[in-house]
Amino acid sequence: MKRPSQVDVAKLAGVSRATVSYVINDQTNGSIPISEETRQRVLDAIAELGYVPDASAQALRLGSTKTIGLIIPDIHNPHFWQVADGVEQEADIAGYHILLSSIPPEKKFAEDVFKNLSNRRIDGLVMIPSFIYQSDEAQKTLAQLVKRRFPIVGMMGDQGDKYQKIDRVISDYRDITAEVMQHLFSLGHKRIGIIYGIDVPNLGTDRLFVYKESLQAAGLPIDQSLIIECGPTIEDSYHATKKLLDLSSRPTAVLAINDLLAVGALRAIKDFGLDVPRDISLFGYDDMPMSKFLVPRLSTASKDGEKIGREAIGLLLARLNDPELPPQEVRLPARLILRESTGPAPE
C-alpha cells in the first residue's frame, strides 16, 4: 500500500494535478475559481485515498519547512522545559513544528547538531547558546549562518557587545543576584556558600560573578572553600552540599545555582541534622513549578522561562516575516521570590 500522491488523487477524480492543487490551497475566492462539482469530486478523492501532501516536496517547492529548531543545554532541568514549553506553545499557534535538540555535554557533537539543524530542515533556530562559548567550530558555523542571514534567536544572558548581530532574548541573574546577596546580608549572613553545579562553563557565571562582587562590596572575604563546583544533577549537589557542611566553619546560607540543585542541598542539610532556614538559609534559582510546594517552600529568583520561550518565537516570527529587520533585543527581568527557605543567620 503506497502513499498516494497528487497524481493519484487527480486520476481518481478525473482531473489534472493542477486542479487538485488548486482545490487544496483553496484559491476559490479570487483568481482561479473551480466549479463546486469538481471541487467536491476532488475532495472525495482525497478523503478516499487519505491523501496528505508530502511535506518534503512542499518544503522544496516553497522553501519553507514550517519547522523551527530548538537547542537547549540540558533536558533534565525544569527551567529549560519551561522555555521549551513556551517555545512550543507559541510556535504551534503560528503553525510551526519544533525540532528539539538537547546538547548532552559529553558529546563533542555540538557543532554537528548545530550544523545539521541548518540544512534547511528548519526555517529558523531558537537556542540557548551555552555550547557556543566553548566551541570554536560552533562559533564559525554561527558566523556563517549570520552572514547568510539565517534566522536565529538566542536566549541568553547579557553578553555585552557580543552576539549583537542576532536577535536575542536577554535575561540573566546579574541584577537579581545583587538583590539576593543584599537580602542575605541584611539577614546577618556573612558566610555564604554557593553550589556551582553547571556542566557548561559560562552558563552560571552571571550568578557567580555577582556573588563575588557583592561579597567584596560588602567588605567580606571571598572564601574559595565556600564555592563548590559540581555536576548538574541533584546527586552532585547533594555531595557538594555535604562538603560545605563538613567545613570547620560552615556557611549560614547556601546559594544553589538552580532550584533542582537546591533540592539536593535541602536533603543534604536535613541528613546532616540541620534545619532550613533555622540553621542554614537556602536560596535557589529558576522557580521551578514545584519550588513553592517544597518543605520548606523555596526562596528563589526566577527568569520566567515560558515567557522567554514565547518572546523568542515572537522575535523569530518577526524576522521570518521581514528578514531586513535590524537585530532585535528583548530584555526580561528576573524576579525575587522570597519564601520560607531563607531566614536570619543563627545567633
Add this chain to the structure above:
Amino acid sequence: MKRPSQVDVAKLAGVSRATVSYVINDQTNGSIPISEETRQRVLDAIAELGYVPDASAQALRLGSTKTIGLIIPDIHNPHFWQVADGVEQEADIAGYHILLSSIPPEKKFAEDVFKNLSNRRIDGLVMIPSFIYQSDEAQKTLAQLVKRRFPIVGMMGDQGDKYQKIDRVISDYRDITAEVMQHLFSLGHKRIGIIYGIDVPNLGTDRLFVYKESLQAAGLPIDQSLIIECGPTIEDSYHATKKLLDLSSRPTAVLAINDLLAVGALRAIKDFGLDVPRDISLFGYDDMPMSKFLVPRLSTASKDGEKIGREAIGLLLARLNDPELPPQEVRLPARLILRESTGPAPE
C-alpha cells in the same frame, strides 16, 4: 547572500553537479572513483561556500527525512521527559532527529498534529498514544497509517487485543499497583485515598482499576469520597489532598497518581499539621529523579521512562530496517521502590 547549492559548488570547482554529489557521498571506495585532485578541488569549493546539502531536496529524493516524530501527552511531567530523553539519546546514536509534539489536552488539535506528523515530514512515529483513546478522528488516521504500514511505535499500557497491529512498548502499573496495595494493607492501612490527577482519560486507569480491585479483594469498601479526581498540576493535587484531609474520616494512606502530584500532596499534609509517614503514608508513581531527595524520600513505583524511550526507538529502527516484520512487542516491568514516605497506619 543566497544559500549555495550543488550547482554553485560545481561551478566554482569547474566540474559537473554529479561529480560534486559523488564527492559528498564518498563513493570513492567501490564503483565510482574520483581523481584525488578533483576531489580536493570540490572539497575546497564546498568549504569556501560553506555549502550544506538541502535536507528537503534530499528527503524528497531519498524518501527519508532522518527524523522521527515523538508525541507525548504532557510536557510538564518529568516522567514523559525521561521518555523523551531516552528517545532522543537512542535516536541520536542512529543519526535521527526528533520532532517533538506534546499534546495539550485543551486543544482539539490532537488529530491535526497527528496528521501533520505523518506528512512524510518524519520517517516514523513514536508516541504515548493517550490522545487516541478519546478521538475518533485520530483513531481513523491511525488506522490509515497502519494500513499504509507507516512505522509507528506506541508506548502504552496493556490494551488487551487492541493496537496489536503496531509495534509497542508495553509498560503499565497494573501488576505493581497490586503489590503497592498489598504493601499498604500489610502496614495496616484500610482507608486509602487516591489523587487521580490526570488530564487525559484512560492514562491512569491502570492504577485506579487495580486500586479498586485490590480493595474489593481485601474485603474493603470502595469509598468514592476517597477517590479525588483533579487536574495534572501540583497545585491541583494540593487542593485535592486538602479535600481528602477534610474528610470526617480521613485516609491513613494516599496514593498519588504520580510523583509530581505527590509533592503537592506532601505539602498539603504538612500544611494540615500532619506528618508523613507517621500520620499518613504517601505513595507516588514514576520515580522522578528528585523523588529520592525529597523530605521524606518518596516511596514510589517506577516504569523507567528512559528505557521505554530507548526500546521504542529500537523497535522503530528495526521496522524501518525491515517493514515486513510482524508487529513487535516489548514488555517492561515496573519496580517497587520503598523509601521513607510509607509506614505503619497510626494506632
Add this chain to the structure above:
DNA sequence: TTGTATGCGTTATCAT
C-alpha cells in the same frame, strides 16, 4: 574519470 538526463511531489505560470 566525468558529464547528461531523469525523477522525486509540489506549486505556480501560462496556455487553452
Add this chain to the structure above:
DNA sequence: ATGATAACGCATACAA
C-alpha cells in the same frame, strides 16, 4: 474552468 509544463535541489543510472 482546466490542463500542460517548468522549477525547487539532489542522487543516480547511464552515456561518453
